[in-house]
Amino acid sequence: MKTAFIVLKSPVEQDPTHLVKRLAERAESSVVLVEDGVYQATVATAAERLTKVAAEVIVSEEDLEARGYGQSDLKIGKAAGYDDIVDCIMERTDRTVTV
Numbered sequence: 001m002k003t004a005f006i007v008l009k010s011p012v013e014q015d016p017t018h019l020v021k022r023l024a025e026r027a028e029s030s031v032v033l034v035e036d037g038v039y040q041a042t043v044a045t046a047a048e049r050l051t052k053v054a055a056e057v058i059v060s061e062e063d064l065e066a067r068g069y070g071q072s073d074l075k076i077g078k079a080a081g082y083d084d085i086v087d088c089i090m091e092r093t094d095r096t097v098t099v
Helices: 017-023 035-041 044-053 061-066 082-092
Strands: 003-007 029-033 056-060 078-080 095-098
Touching (some): 003 017, 003 035, 003 082, 017 044, 029 035, 029 044, 035 044, 035 056, 035 061, 056 061, 056 082, 078 082
Parallel strands (some): 003 029, 003 095
């Protein structure tokens, strides 16, 4: 079952990888980083952990830019607009878990 994990918190506040690993296989997992969750993709250690548990990492472009970062700052994933995020959640996955 394909699962989208929406991560809202920074790596300082939370490590979402344990929950992702428990609820879905890597090949079936997409992680969507929004709000302070975008920092998960800019910190090397957090990005490395996500690489091990998710096949896809999508970073909210708007939230990334609001924090002064851009695509070139990402250690993992790709920056995407809300349309792409909604497509991932609504069309490409079977369930959504907010972490």
